[in-house]
Amino acid sequence: MTxxxxxxxxxxxxxxxxxxxxxxEDEHVLAFLDIMPRVPGHTLVIPKAPARNILDITAEDFAHVARAAHKVAAAAMKAFDADGIVVQQFSEPAAGQVxxxxxxxxxxxxxxxxMLPPASRKEETAVLEANAEKLKTALQTS
Structure with a gap:
């Protein structure tokens, strides 16, 4: 592996x-909106620890990412009045990681x-700002 x-x-x-x-954001993770979202509210959760993918992250650091994704998923359901949620993680090119x-x-x-195709359209800044505020508000009330 590279x-x-x-x-x-x-x-x-x-x-x-x-x-x-x-x-x-907390001491272990950062969550931010994808600038080329497949759906409104498409969020990325990353570890602050350097890790290429699931194959080289420690179990402890991955647990922090999973807990944050769980928290963001619940807030996204509320913020976007969603019917469901998709959580995905890709490791290595053959799996779709870019x-x-x-x-x-x-x-x-x-x-x-x-959903839009991956990386098909860059979202307008104003839309991303509004969606970020919706998620932040939902996270504060969760």
Whole structure:
């Protein structure tokens, strides 16, 4: 397996070199909106620990990511009045991973509404800001 690259986009977000629409943060994880969401509210949960994917993260660090994804999923259901939730994690190219810092996708779903194809459209900043506020509010009341 290829080594972790500290110049990946999510490492740069963690260092403040790239901006993000943060919805949750603690000492172990950061959750922010995907700028090319497949659905409104599509959130990425990443560890602060350097990990390429599930194959090289410690169980303890992965547990922090899983707990945060659980928290974000519950808030997304509420914030977006969703009918369901998708939580995904891809490891290595054959599985569909394209950014090599472990991340979990949390996507609120609505019956009969298809997801956009991956990386098909960059969302407008104003929409991302509004969706981030919805999630932050839901997280505060959870």
């Amino acid at each position: 080594a972790y690259d500290p110049q990946n986009p999510f490492a740069k977000i963690l260092r403040g070199e790239f901006p993000c629409h943060k919805v949750y 950014v090599y810092h472990l991340h979990m996708h949390v996507m609120p779903r609505h019956d009969g509404v298809a």
